[in-house]
Amino acid sequence: MITVFGASGNTGGAAAAHLLKKGRKVRVVGRRPEKLAALVKAGAESAVGDLEDARFARAALTGAEAAYVLIPPNLATEDFRAYQKRVVAALASGIEAAGVRHVVLLSSIGAHHSSGTGPIVAVHDFEERLKEIGGLNALFLRAGFFMENTLMGLGSIKAQGIYGGPMPAEAAVQMIASADIGAYAGGRLERLDFSGKSVVHLLGPKAVSQTELVGILGQAVGKPIHYAQVSLDDVEKGMIQGGMRPAVVSVFVEMYRAAGQGLVAPEEGRPVELAPTTFETFAKNVFAPAYGK
C-alpha cells in the first residue's frame, strides 16, 4: 500500500490517480473527505486528518510500503516557518515509526541551500531529516516553479489586462505543470526504482520569458495581456493588502529575492529531467478554463 499525502491537491491528486490506474493499493490523505471522494470511488482508501498532528501522520503511514509526502501550503497560518517545521516533524517521525521503506518527497529547486530561500528552507530541512533515517530509500523530487503559480494573476488580468511579478520581462523560467510532477512521482512510486537518498530535479520542457508568458496566456484567453515588473517592496505591500500575514509574506519575499539572485535553481552536478507539458498546453487546458474561457 502506498500513502499519498495532499491527494486532493495538484501533485498528490495526479500521483494517486497514476497509482490507482496502475492497480496499486493507495491510501489518500487530506483534511476534507469530500475532496477525496473521486479517488475513493476509483478504489483508494482514505485517511482524513491534519498532518500537523504527528499521531495522525503516523497512523496514515502505518502499513505503507511507500509514501508521497509534501509540505502543503498554508497561507493562513500565524507563523509560516513554525507551521512548516510541525509538518516536517510529524511526517518524518511518522515515516520512521511506521518503518516506511520508500518515500518520494516533493522538494524544490534551490533546496540545496540551507537558508535564505524562504519556504524552500523547509524542504531543505525535510531532506536533511530524511537522510537521518537509516534504511529509508528517499527520492528528493526538486520541482521547478509551478505553471499554476500564474493563476495568482487571474484577478489583475481580468481587471486590467496586466500580469505582474518581480522578475524582469526577459527572465526565462522553466516552469512545470503540477500534474506532470504528480505523474512523475506516481511513476517512481509504482516502480520503486530508487535506493538510498537521491535527488532529481524536474523542470518544464522549455524556458519561457515573462514577455512570452503573457503572450501565451493572452492567446489562450483571447485578450492582450501586458507584463509589469513590480519591485519587491510593492510585491510585499500587495500581499499584505491582499490579507496575508506579515510573517508569511516575509518568507515569500525572501524566496523572490533569492530567485532574483539565481539561488532558486537546480544544484550543479545533480540530474535534471524534463516534463512533457508545455506552457501553451497549460494555458489552454488549465489557465483559460480558470479564467472562464
Ligand SMILES: NC(=O)c1ccc[n+]([C@@H]2O[C@H](COP(=O)([O-])OP(=O)(O)OC[C@H]3O[C@@H](n4cnc5c(N)ncnc54)[C@H](OP(=O)(O)O)[C@@H]3O)[C@@H](O)[C@H]2O)c1
Ligand atoms: N508552487 C511552486 O512553484 C512550488 C515549487 C516547488 C515545490 N513546491 C511545493 O509544492 C507544494 C504544493 O503542492 P501542491 O500544489 O500539490 O499542493 P496543493 O494543490 O495546494 O494541495 C495541498 C494538499 O494538501 C492537503 N492539505 C493541506 N493542508 C493539510 C494539512 N494540514 N493536513 C493534511 N492535509 C493537508 C490538501 O487537502 P485538504 O485541503 O483537504 O486538507 C491538498 O490535498 C508547496 O507547498 C511546496 O512545498 C511548490
